[in-house]
Amino acid sequence: MVTKPSFVLKSGNFLIAGLLLILLAFTAWFKYPEFITTEVSLVTQTPVDSLVAPDGNRGAVLLVPNGTFVRRGAALVAWQDADRTDYGQARKLNQLLSILPAAGLPATELARLLRPIRLAQLGRLQPVYQRLLAASANGTPLSAKLLAASRAQLVQWEQAAVGVASQDGIVQTSYPVRAAAAAIPAGRAVVCLLPRQSIYLALGTISREQYATVRPGQRVLLQMHELGTASLTGSVLEVAPLARHQQHQVVIQLASTNRERLYPSFSGSARIMLHQQSLLAKFLGR
Structure with missing residues (x-):
C-alpha cells in the first residue's frame, strides 16, 4: 500500500502531457459558428402597389x-x-x-x-x-x-x-377588413399587391466593429414577429455604409420558400452566421 507504482513514476508526466495534447487537439478541432443579431424589416425588390383608405370612408x-393572384383592373x-x-x-x-x-x-x-x-x-x-x-x-x-x-x-x-388593381399581383391585406368593419383611418394602406415573382429583402444595421466580420453570402436565420416561432432562412446580399452613427446597413435576401406568408413592413430579428471558430481560438482570444 505504501509502495508507489513504478509506472506512475516513469510515465506519469507522459500521460498528463498526452491528455493535455488530446484536449488541445479537441478544442482546436471542435468549431462552432458565431452570430451577430440585428433587428430587421422586410421590403421587396420589385415595386408594391397599395390601396389606401380614402377620406371619409x-x-x-x-x-x-x-x-x-389578380389582373390589372380587378x-x-x-x-x-x-x-x-x-x-x-x-x-x-x-x-x-x-x-x-x-x-x-x-x-x-x-x-x-x-x-x-x-x-x-x-x-x-x-x-x-x-x-x-x-x-x-x-x-x-x-x-x-x-x-x-x-x-x-x-x-x-x-x-x-x-x-381596383393597378397592376398584376398577389393580394395581401395589411389591415383587418371585415364586412362590418369600423372606420379605417384615412390614408391607411389596406390592401397590397405583390408581384408574383417578388424577392423579399430584410434590412438591418450593424456597427462599425461588426462590419469587418460580415460578408456577402453568409447564412442568416430570421424570425418575424408576425409569424410567431416560425423561422426563415436567407443570406447576406450586401453591406453598405450609413451616414448616421457610423453604422452600416446589411441587406439580407430571403429564400423563396413561404413567400405567400410574408408582407412588406414585417419586422423581426436576424442572426447572421459568421465564420466557424474553434474553441481554442476562442480561448486564446483570436
Missing part, C-alpha cells in the same frame, strides 16, 4: 380572397360610403341595368327583375332603383335617357367606392 369589404376593395351602400346590392343593380333594353320590356317583367334587389341596402343608389320601380308601376317603357342616366350614376359611384 366608413369601412371596407375585401372582394377577393387574401393570397389571390375590383379589390369596396369602400363603404356615408350612406353605407352595399356593394353586393349595387352590383346586382348594375347587372340589371346592363341587360335592360330601352323599350319592349313588360312592366311585370321589370318588377320581377327588381324584386331580388334590396332598396334599404342601396344607400345613395336608391334614386336609381326608385326610378326603375316607378316605371314598372306605371307600365311606361324605359327611355334610353333614363337608362343612360342610371348607368352613369352607377359608374360614378363605382369609381369612388371601389378600389
Whole structure:
C-alpha cells in the first residue's frame, strides 16, 4: 500500500502531457459558428402597389380572397360610403341595368327583375332603383335617357367606392377588413399587391466593429414577429455604409420558400452566421 507504482513514476508526466495534447487537439478541432443579431424589416425588390383608405370612408369589404393572384383592373376593395351602400346590392343593380333594353320590356317583367334587389341596402343608389320601380308601376317603357342616366350614376359611384388593381399581383391585406368593419383611418394602406415573382429583402444595421466580420453570402436565420416561432432562412446580399452613427446597413435576401406568408413592413430579428471558430481560438482570444 505504501509502495508507489513504478509506472506512475516513469510515465506519469507522459500521460498528463498526452491528455493535455488530446484536449488541445479537441478544442482546436471542435468549431462552432458565431452570430451577430440585428433587428430587421422586410421590403421587396420589385415595386408594391397599395390601396389606401380614402377620406371619409366608413369601412371596407375585401372582394377577393387574401393570397389571390389578380389582373390589372380587378375590383379589390369596396369602400363603404356615408350612406353605407352595399356593394353586393349595387352590383346586382348594375347587372340589371346592363341587360335592360330601352323599350319592349313588360312592366311585370321589370318588377320581377327588381324584386331580388334590396332598396334599404342601396344607400345613395336608391334614386336609381326608385326610378326603375316607378316605371314598372306605371307600365311606361324605359327611355334610353333614363337608362343612360342610371348607368352613369352607377359608374360614378363605382369609381369612388371601389378600389381596383393597378397592376398584376398577389393580394395581401395589411389591415383587418371585415364586412362590418369600423372606420379605417384615412390614408391607411389596406390592401397590397405583390408581384408574383417578388424577392423579399430584410434590412438591418450593424456597427462599425461588426462590419469587418460580415460578408456577402453568409447564412442568416430570421424570425418575424408576425409569424410567431416560425423561422426563415436567407443570406447576406450586401453591406453598405450609413451616414448616421457610423453604422452600416446589411441587406439580407430571403429564400423563396413561404413567400405567400410574408408582407412588406414585417419586422423581426436576424442572426447572421459568421465564420466557424474553434474553441481554442476562442480561448486564446483570436
